[in-house]
Amino acid sequence: MTVSEPVTLAEIAKRAGVHISTVSRALAGSSGVGRATVTRIRAIADELGYRPDPAAAALRTRRSGALGIIVPRLTDYVLARIYEGADEAAHDLGFTTLVGNSNDDPGLRLDRMEKMLARRVEGFLIGDARLDGDDLISALQRRGVPYVLVNRRLRGHPSVTTDDVHGGRLAGEHLLALGHREVGVVAGPTYVSTCVERTHGFVERFLSAGVPVPDSRIEPSTPDAEGGHAAADRLLTRHPGITALFAINDFAAIGAIGAAREHGRTVGQDIAVVGYNDIPLDAWLPVPMTSVRSPMLEMGRAGARALHRVLAGETVEPVLLEPTLSVRDSTVGVATV
Template identity: 55%
Template structure:
């Protein structure tokens, strides 16, 4: 029976099941299975009751997770939404390089930006007794970080920040400001933003940086001209279609908070017979390798992706050494190309 010591009492699955009045196998499926299996094991309300009691009682699926605080495995766990995302893949390359230089190994798991998967993958990492975690999928409104702090699990955030926790990120606010300054200098006054996912600091900060700077320059951005979307090309295309449908006259410039959304946006413009860089300027963010290689090269804010990954490792090592670590924001650079020049 899997168990966790909480004070002088050993908490088991059976204890949790007894207190909740449900079968131990149901508790086990909820706590230890993937999202689909867990959803089929019980109602959403029951699953939440089980997880809440497990957290309250300090239950962990592997008793050796306590070794995270007492023994070193020289292993760092990394959680990202999708390693297929080019930006995150480059950051992980930086993580792996910097970790090897310090004598650590790493392994990475995908959460698909699903809070249930985030929690399950975190538990899996702890069960493998990693020395610490690099979390690249943090949501602004998520209690998982508070729980990890209460359990004294060493971790740092990467790419996305959450106030109060150590993180290695791009200065996303500054990146948004750079785009606003550029488009204003080009004479644009009617602009819109493809803002990304509202739970991600990258989206929120880049959008806020742009909008606040635009308004400080004397510009106006109506609410319907800021559209939240997925970070992929389909999300960017859908958001651009929304903007072009509801904003009349259509904007002369669009800022998408990542390159893939910007590429989707460019497709929406072409489908309406609008010339990218002529009728409508487009600017993305991250400056992935695709940006300069497009038929119409994409202006983009260059995020120091490799260095963000390396910095995350350096911060985690300092946390493991007992230091109090402040967030680090690395500087972006605007790369102007044909899509907005």
């Protein structure tokens, strides 16, 4: 089976007996072409099987109809859900999306950006912003490329994220109500706003109750199960009297559960564990895990809509979405009051 050559505007113009520019205006919906002529040209185009060439249209209009999305890794459930929401909203707004994984590597982030700009994306959703100096955001600003941050935020930049300080407070409030005073935090990387803000909210809530959480009980980690395991192991070795752990995401919390087991502790009985994001797996663990719920899908949708407004020339203020707490067996059986 052979693939036929694409139908050109010149062929349609020849069949309709008009100039090629008239065909172009008629198919684009531009003014200056009579209604009857437009109807006739479109009928001929349908008959011939004409399909617009997106690349040619992008060169002509300087619009590609594509948005770039850069995230640390799409294998992460949270980031996949954010992307799903963004792609859904982008489609509704008439855009397609290109997505790239950065693996939180500064050089790879810039490479992804350059390749997407070469594909003429109109703007970016950035899901991997860094607190330790963000060269990618600086490059976009220098070039005047529109962008909105999702997942992580930076002060002074348009963003749609969860109110992670409040989410940390929710976790702290829950453990305080259960009587916990000897707590530890699996804090994640220091260059990630979500980790820093969740830790800050948690520690702040304890401090407001007159219970300071010393630095020795706050352990940086990688944001995965392996990192959570290693950080919890260090915390429980250093402070064996800890009765509760808060981890900055659910995968780190699952790793912390493994470390607690290795230290002879039983989650839900003599140690409480709270995660963050409330991924579906939490409810199906051997001991269902308490977690702060982050509205991931809505974050992606709202981020794409915000980027659309930026592309239209609007000023977009940072948006903080409300987290909630999903209480399960990993904490409710470990009251110390």
